[in-house]
Amino acid sequence: MNEVLFLPASEAAGMIRRREISSAELTEALFARIDAVGPALNAVVELRREEALRDAAAADRALARGRETGPLHGVPMTIKDAFDVAGSHTTWGDPASAGFTAASDATVVRRLRGAGAIIAGKTNVAFMLGDFAQTANELYGVTNNPWDTARTPGGSGGGSAAALAAGLTFLEYGTDLVGSIRIPAAFCGVYGLRPSTxxxxxxxxxxxxxxxxxxxxxxxxxxxxxxxxxxxxRTALGVTAGPDGQAARACSWTLPPSRHTRTAGFRVGFVLDHPRAPVSAEVAGPLSDLVDALARTGATLVEGWPDGVDPVREAESFGFHVGLFLASQGPGGEFAPFPAIVEQQNRRTAARAAWNAHFGDVDVFLCPVTFTPAFPHDPRPFEQRVIVTPEGERPYGDLPFWISHASLPGLPAVAAPIGRTPGGLPVGVQVIGPLHEDDTAITFAELLADVTGGPGRPPI
Incomplete structure (x- = not known):
């Protein structure tokens, strides 16, 4: 049964539809796996055992009666503890919110349920989602990486990626401000999508x-x-994206198809290193091997940053916008002077225009997700943390450099596993796609599995 727990969600859904396994059996097996392995990882921090088994039984009855099923029918999954799930706690890792129980589902949760998914639990986050590289809080504790429990799974949604990699869930949903989907996905060797903004x-x-x-x-x-x-x-995005509320009355949404369906059809832009955030030798090797392998498939490779993109300036602009975003979210936030805001907004729109023009010449753009694989836990205050690489210590705050280039212009980006370091840790690549053409990036990441072998299974 453990082998089944490592299948993609779509394959598990197919088994349920073909009556090869019931949703109840699959959900019970998932809880057994969480009970056995969960304590070593601390990734799933709240279980909905009774509710999930009840929903799974209902899914089996619906299937037996011949009712129409959604693409995730009967598949158990977890949700980042930042989304409301009716009847469950939403804490954001804050002890002050330990008693809060959501009265209704978040939009994505409601839509996932509508597609047939069974919500089995919630996964750990960094305190108030405030850490891009580690997942820890005083309420639930520290989440570990299933490839090496002495190392971080990334943040702020490290619980999501760790649970997926370890076979504790079939699918996860998270959020990405400063790489909170992509960094954990890369550190844990799974796929993560930051959709078009x-x-x-x-x-x-x-x-x-x-x-x-x-x-x-x-x-x-x-x-x-x-x-x-x-x-x-692709399946998860297809059932969760699209306007909500009043906007849904005026607009509809569909996922445009990928520009190509074969690797040889793609024009691939790429940059594998930069002096501002040089990649370690551990990461550089798998990235270089990937580009060589793509050349052998017949893909057209175009090296270099887009015209008009200054990666250092735009990484700095990304930091400014993150600060502005955070200031807008809470009372008493300190805003920058208005001229500075205008200047940075102009930089953001210029970056989007430069990337949009570049995607007239290439179909996807490849770059690192991070300059390092998962590193050991570091509980010290932010300003004291460093990341040790074979080439020396690096500032903790340098880690988001590579994810900033999709985030600033709002582009879709997939973190995809491409191999492992000599020490056995996962390495990911970032597949950035054209704005609102998320399936082009997803399809290319899908094709990469044929080139690299896809995700592995951690030793835990």
């Missing part, structure tokens, strides 16, 4: 007791899936 509604994603922020500030964060296959990213 604004296509997945953020209803039900806010700290307990805090009203949702203004929609105008949501240009910096995206909600998106993590999965064990790129195809599952």
């Amino acid at each position: 604004g296509i997945v509604p953020l209803g039900g994603f806010s700290p307990p007791g805090v009203p949702p922020g203004p929609d105008e500030a949501a240009y910096m964060t995206s909600a998106g899936p993590l999965a064990r296959s790129a195809g599952d990213l």
Whole structure:
């Protein structure tokens, strides 16, 4: 049964539809796996055991009666503890919110249920989602990486990626402001999608007791899936994206098809290193091997940054916008002077225009997710933390450099596993796609599995 627990969600759904396994059996097996392995990882921090088994039994009855089923029918999954799930706690890792129980589902949760998914539990986060590289809080504790429990699974959604990699869930849904989907996916060897900004509604994603922020500030964060296959990213995005509320009355949404369906058809831009955030030798090797392998498939490779993109300036602009976003989300936030805001908004729109023009010449753009694989836990204050690489110590705050280039212009980006370091830790690549053409990035990540072998299975 453990082998089944490592299948992609779409394959598990197919087994349920073909009556090869029941949703109840699969859900019970998942809880048994969580009971056995969960304590070593501390990834799933709240279980919905009774509710999930009840929902699984209902899914089996619906199937027996011949009712129409969704693409995730009967598949148990978990949700990042930042989304509301009716009847479960939403804490954001804050002890002050330990008693808060959500009265209704977040939009993405409601839509996942509508596609047939069974919500089995919630996964750990960094305190108030405030750490891009580690997942820890005083309420639930520290989450460990299943490839090496002495190391971080990334943040702020390290619980999501660790649970997926270890066979504790079939699918996850998270959020990405400063790489909180992509960094954990890379550190744990799974797939993670930061969708095009604004296509997945953020209803039900806010700290307990805090009203949702203004929609105008949501240009910096995206909600998106993590999965064990790129195809599952497509399925999850397909059932969760699209306008919500009043906007749904005026607009509809469909996922445009990929530009190509074979690796040889793609024009691939790429940059594998930069002096501002040089990749360690552990990461450089698998990235270089990937580009060589793509050349052998017949893909057209175009090295270099897009015309008009200054990666250092835009990484700095990304930091400014993150600060502005955070200031807009809470009372008493300190805003920058208006001229500085205008200047940085102009930089952001210029970056988007430069990337949009570049995607007239290439179909996807490859770059690192991070300059290092997962590193040992470091509980010290931010300003004291460093990341040790074979080439020496690096500032902790340098880690988001590579994820910033999709985030600033709001582009879709997939973190995809491509291999492992000599020490056996996962290495990921970032597949950035054209704005609102998320399936082009997803499809290319899907094709990469044929080139690299896809995700592995951790030793835990």
